[in-house]
Amino acid sequence: MPRPADTRSPGTPFTRVPKPTPSFWITKAVSTAMGEAVSDYSIHVLPPVVAVLCGFVLFVIALIVQLTRGRYSPWSYWLTVGMVAVFGTMAADVMHVALGVPYAVSTTFYALALAAVFLVWWRVEGTLSVHDIVTTRRELFYWAAVIATFAMGTALGDLAAVGLGLGYAASIVVFALVMLVPVLGFRLARWNGVFCFWFAYVVTRPLGASIADALGKPRSAGGLGLGDGPVALVLVLLMAALVVAMYVPSRRGVRTRSLAS
Numbered sequence: 001m002p003r004p005a006d007t008r009s010p011g012t013p014f015t016r017v018p019k020p021t022p023s024f025w026i027t028k029a030v031s032t033a034m035g036e037a038v039s040d041y042s043i044h045v046l047p048p049v050v051a052v053l054c055g056f057v058l059f060v061i062a063l064i065v066q067l068t069r070g071r072y073s074p075w076s077y078w079l080t081v082g083m084v085a086v087f088g089t090m091a092a093d094v095m096h097v098a099l100g101v102p103y104a105v106s107t108t109f110y111a112l113a114l115a116a117v118f119l120v121w122w123r124v125e126g127t128l129s130v131h132d133i134v135t136t137r138r139e140l141f142y143w144a145a146v147i148a149t150f151a152m153g154t155a156l157g158d159l160a161a162v163g164l165g166l167g168y169a170a171s172i173v174v175f176a177l178v179m180l181v182p183v184l185g186f187r188l189a190r191w192n193g194v195f196c197f198w199f200a201y202v203v204t205r206p207l208g209a210s211i212a213d214a215l216g217k218p219r220s221a222g223g224l225g226l227g228d229g230p231v232a233l234v235l236v237l238l239m240a241a242l243v244v245a246m247y248v249p250s251r252r253g254v255r256t257r258s259l260a261s
Helices: 022-045 048-069 074-097 103-125 136-163 167-188 193-216 228-245 251-260
Strands: none
Touching (some): 022 136, 022 228, 048 136, 074 103, 193 228
């Protein structure tokens, strides 16, 4: 499979993660919903402990593959994001289901964990920008933050839908409105781009999870009753299609290269 076109200036290190383009946010949103559906389905077809262990092992394998690439590669990056989505969901669910930790407590715990990752990352590297992920150490900080955002977002989504009794439909509306805060803040109020990126990154998790639950959960639980398995399958295929599309050069890109040749 061909790599996306290299647009770096000569001598510039390879960026190891994608730029936050519209296609990035669409794929990110799909990955969050996919992770929720796959996680919920897997713990029903496998013993919960086995499902969590499998999720962890697959996540570690995907992360190792991603770290060895040394540059952004859509298939390895989004494979890792997908496995983070699945394992992050499991990690948040285990705290509540297996350990009996209230959603409010688990949400607070993961929020503090995320803050700790950001603090150490800033102290060590002096930047939290995704545009500066050009070394293995920075990428490790990035993935630590990503894991924390997924776990926190999962717990936050469950807190809203179940803990606060909003239900899945209302949660979708609430988190969609919250998502507008960093978008409008960045576009209209010139808020800091790094802050807005991570704000939006966190909120896409409960938004996507609420959508997956609304589709897959039974009607008695407030969902449409389509089933976690079918929803998971459709979302996996959709995410795969989005990643494949990233390798297809745009007509504009083809035209530019032909004119420059």
